[in-house]
Amino acid sequence: MRITLRTIVIAYAVIGVAVCTVVVCSASPKEKVVKLAAKKFEFSPAEITVKKGEPVVLEINSEDVKHGFTLPDFGVRTDINPGTVNRVAFTPDKTGRFTFACDVFCGGGHEEMSGTLNVTE
Amino acid sequence: MNKMDRRDFMKLAGLGGVVFASGLGVRAVGASKPGDELRAAKGEFYFVQLSDTHWGFDGPSVNPDSQGSLKKAVAAVNSLEEQPDFVVFTGDLTHITEDARLRRDRLAQFRDIVGSLKAKTIHFMAGEHDASLDRGDAFQDFFGRLNYSFDHKEVHFVVVDNVSDPSATVGVKQLEWLQSDLSRVRKDGPLVVLTHRPLFDLYPQWDWSTRDGSAVINALMPYKNVTVFYGHIHQEHHFMTGHIAHHAAKSLMFPLPAPGSVPKRAPVPWDVSAPYKGLGFRDVEADVRNARYEIAEMTISKA
Numbered sequence: 001m002r003i004t005l006r007t008i009v010i011a012y013a014v015i016g017v018a019v020c021t022v023v024v025c026s027a028s029p030k031e032k033v034v035k036l037a038a039k040k041f042e043f044s045p046a047e048i049t050v051k052k053g054e055p056v057v058l059e060i061n062s063e064d065v066k067h068g069f070t071l072p073d074f075g076v077r078t079d080i081n082p083g084t085v086n087r088v089a090f091t092p093d094k095t096g097r098f099t100f101a102c103d104v105f106c107g108g109g110h111e112e113m114s115g116t117l118n119v120t121e
Numbered sequence: 122m123n124k125m126d127r128r129d130f131m132k133l134a135g136l137g138g139v140v141f142a143s144g145l146g147v148r149a150v151g152a153s154k155p156g157d158e159l160r161a162a163k164g165e166f167y168f169v170q171l172s173d174t175h176w177g178f179d180g181p182s183v184n185p186d187s188q189g190s191l192k193k194a195v196a197a198v199n200s201l202e203e204q205p206d207f208v209v210f211t212g213d214l215t216h217i218t219e220d221a222r223l224r225r226d227r228l229a230q231f232r233d234i235v236g237s238l239k240a241k242t243i244h245f246m247a248g249e250h251d252a253s254l255d256r257g258d259a260f261q262d263f264f265g266r267l268n269y270s271f272d273h274k275e276v277h278f279v280v281v282d283n284v285s286d287p288s289a290t291v292g293v294k295q296l297e298w299l300q301s302d303l304s305r306v307r308k309d310g311p312l313v314v315l316t317h318r319p320l321f322d323l324y325p326q327w328d329w330s331t332r333d334g335s336a337v338i339n340a341l342m343p344y345k346n347v348t349v350f351y352g353h354i355h356q357e358h359h360f361m362t363g364h365i366a367h368h369a370a371k372s373l374m375f376p377l378p379a380p381g382s383v384p385k386r387a388p389v390p391w392d393v394s395a396p397y398k399g400l401g402f403r404d405v406e407a408d409v410r411n412a413r414y415e416i417a418e419m420t421i422s423k424a
Contacts, residue, residue: 068288072325079288099326105253105287108217111328111386 031055031089038080038102039063041109049118055091068104071117077103092119166206166274167406169198169240172352173372175250176234177227178216183375183388186396191234193421194373194402199239205404206273208240211352211370212248212284212317219254228263244271248317248353249284257285268295270302275409277306281316283331289318290332299340306344311412314341314349319369321362324380329354338362346412354380355388356399357418368416371401397421 032051036058037044050056060069062082069088070077078086101114174191184190198208215227228251235243245264252260257267267282279302283291291299306312314320320334331337341347347365355372356379375388376399392398397420406415 066287070325072322101326101328103289103325103328103332105249105284105289107219107254110217114326114385116384 031057033057033059036060036069037063038067038069038113040065040107041102041113043069043100043102043113043115046115047118048115049120050092052092052095052119052121055089057087057089060086060088065106066104067102067106067113069100070103071098071100073098074117079104092117095119095121165406165408165410167203167404168273169201169205169208169402169404170211170350170370171198171208171373171402172211172370173213173248173355173374174210174231175213175216175372175374176231177218177223178374180375180388182390184391187374190373190397190400190421191231193397195235195237197419197421198402199237201404204240206240207242207244208235208238209244209315209350210235210246211315211350212246213250213352213372214245214248214260215251216374217250217254221255221259224251224255225259225262228259232263244278244280244315246280246315246317247282247284249287249289252282252285253287257282260285268298274407276311276313276407278313278315279303281314281320281337283316283318283320283334283337288332289328289330291337292333296333296336296340299337303340303344308343309345311407311409312341312344312347313414314347316349316351318353319351319360319367320349321360321367323354323358323360323369327380327386329380338365341365348414350405357403370403371399371418373400373402373421376400 032054034048034056038060039062060078060080061084062080065082067080068077069080074090074092076088076090078088080086096119098117098119099114100117102110106113171194176191178184178187180187214231215224218224218227247257247260247267252267261267267285268280270277270279272278279299281291281299282295283289286292318331319329320331320337323329342363342365345364349365349367350370351367352370354369355375355377356369357371358369360367377386378389389399401418401420403416403418408415
């Protein structure tokens with residue numbers, strides 16, 4: 001078979017599409033970034049909805065004092081220090097409604113400081 | 122780890138573990154238990170645990186007698202025909218306030234009220250309401266050390282502080298102190314731990330845990346006869362971590378719901394048809410020879 005420049009270009013194009021397809025198919029799902037604010041004595045937003053299997057990154061900041069963030073059902077927690085953005089990353093592997101809460105005692109309303117992570121299919 | 126119900130605990134009686142009596146109130150106020158003299162002669166004794174008194178709390182829909190509950194509890198303990206060897210308060214003596222002066226006022230008032238107890242040996246420990254906002258400074262001024270130990274009739278009692286650090290952490294320094302303190306105890310000697318928060322992950326979603334509680338439990342595991350009495354969750358609760366029994370006490374201000382039973386943790390509203398329902402204290406009979414503790418849950422009356 002006579003190999004022309006046109007043939008080579010077409011071959012590279014076919015290979016390129018195949019490679020791109022493979023790369024796209026095997027790429028990790030894009031993570032969902034959610035910004036969460038903590039202050040005495042609430043989280044905002046108080047309810048977060050994500051999908052099962054979708055990587056999540058929570059970027060949490062404190063608007064006043066040191067708080068904590070714990071999501072026991074997914075084994076993640078972090079201190080929330082004022083002046084910084086604290087990140088927790090996880091991929092929910094089950095559906096349902098799960099409580100997250102402040103776990104650094106922060107004052108009179110500490111015990112009410114919680115929210116809900118809603119994981120859907 | 123196993124959640125134990127009452128029947129499971131009763132079965133443990135045959136294994137030399139912990140038993141507890143029915144929650145119907147084994148011993149009526151003012152009544153004596155048969156064999157008291159014999160019990161004393163055998164080195165057995167009893168103590169009373171009161172917890173989560175939250176002096177200073179104000180919420181009529183939750184407790185319209187918030188100024189009276191603690192005083193009634195003191196009167197109930199004083200009316201026991203045989204006084205306990207000592208009384209322990211397992212934390213949250215006062216209700217949270219961010220006002221440091223008010224915190225001290227409440228601690229002083231609490232001290233004055235419980236000063237009426239006939240039993241003159243009282244061991245106090247802090248709860249997060251007392252100590253988490255000032256690292257326990259005010260509590261220590263009134264009641265002394267946050268963590269300590271004492272011995273009573275061959276039983277070694279250890280008070281573990283899991284509240285003065287607002288992250289609910291016992292901490293490396295205290296863990297080292299605990300290891301050192303325990304090194305003096307025989308591995309088969311009776312050991313009682315008094316603390317405020319659960320040392321195990323009872324329900325961390327409601328902050329019912331200790332961040333490094335597993336380290337404390339690991340330090341206790343080599344000891345065969347360990348029992349933990351604690352508060353914080355405002356309800357009677359019994360749980361085993363291996364061979365170690367954990368018993369939570371009721372509050373004397375308001376009950377809280379069972380773990381995870383409702384979406385949000387909040388005080389159980391007052392039941393007008395059943396005043397003081399869910400509130401109470403307990404007496405703990407120690408059978409030192411067999412390292413067994415018989416627990417009787419007591420109520421407070423509306424009188």
